[in-house]
Amino acid sequence: MATPLSPDALVRALRGEGVRMREHGNWRTHNRNHKGSWGPVHGVMLHHTAGRDSLALCRRGTPDLPGPLCIGLITKDGTLHLVGYGRTNHAGNGSTAVLDAVRASKVLPSRPGPDAVDGNARFYGFEIENLGNGSDPFPAAQLATVERLSAALCRAHGWSGASVIGHKEWTRRKIDPTFSMPVMRGRVAARLGSDAPGDDHTAYEAFPGAAYFAIGRRAGMFTAVGRRLVEEGCGRYAVGPGPVWSEADRASYAAWQHKLGYRGADADGIPGRASWDRLRVPRS
Structure with missing residues (x-):
């Protein structure tokens, strides 16, 4: 107090x-x-x-x-x-x-x-x-x-x-x-x-590795990832986000990487551990 x-x-x-x-x-x-x-x-x-x-x-x-x-x-x-x-x-x-x-x-x-x-x-x-x-x-x-x-x-x-x-x-x-x-x-x-x-x-999703984010893959936490990207002003969705990892998710994540200061190949829309930890995706 x-x-x-x-x-x-x-x-x-x-x-x-x-x-x-x-x-x-x-x-x-x-x-x-x-x-x-x-x-x-x-x-x-x-x-x-x-x-x-x-x-x-x-x-x-x-x-x-x-x-x-x-x-x-x-x-x-x-x-x-x-x-x-x-x-x-x-x-x-x-x-x-x-x-x-x-x-x-x-x-x-x-x-x-x-x-x-x-x-x-x-x-x-x-x-x-x-x-x-x-x-x-x-x-x-x-x-x-x-x-x-x-x-x-x-x-x-x-x-x-x-x-x-x-x-x-x-x-x-x-x-x-x-x-x-x-x-x-x-x-x-x-x-x-x-x-x-x-x-x-313990309240956030652990980083599953870059290979996990393959276009077309379905996972419940992808919706939570997209919602966090929207909250950060990085959403690039016409529809969604949803549970299937898409090009819109990748574009949104690239915008998040740019927001953090990454450029070039480091802002390709594929999550890395450092940017993932800073996004803090709530555990589903």
Whole structure:
């Protein structure tokens, strides 16, 4: 647990991690602290907006749920918009067991327990602009900012990647965000130079060897590979991805290799161990 950062310390931490941001109005003092304490804090909670053009909503909220609804909104272009600071209406009540796991940097329960703890007081909350329908993509720039801001807060507090959770992991009432939280925790852990308990090697597909990726071969994990490539902004699919390794998969993987800085024969779309380990494909 930790005392929340000051607004100035937050900005320094975000800038240190390379986060591109915009500050809106009186965000440093715009909060719901009059409704209860904020802190000690234990981690970062991620949400999706279930809509677009969400900046005004995140700042002001609704008559039934007054704003701010988060500390910051990450738009599709990867900009973090700071709209509030302190207690915000982002989490609601959630699982004691989940909070205990986050405190201890342990693996989260497979299902959240009863909604018994006020998450608004215990987490930094961030909204990610997305329709939340499973087909609206999260651009690579947007996910990169999610990774960077999460790492910034974890680094500032001495937390691990295990301190980053999704709203869907906090309560059974929610499905957000729709991307893989184990993958995001792995990305944060990698940026921090550490492992997220239970989310690293055992949670990802082992590298099966380059020869495994033959055009026309069928394997269940190929769908997961394609989905990760789409999440990274490298999808080159007209249809899919699916369980049969195709030229579209190879083109998508080549785009991933280019994103990592490989060129020429090293970016031929055939997975190698180094690029595979960095992709972090969830175990099927």
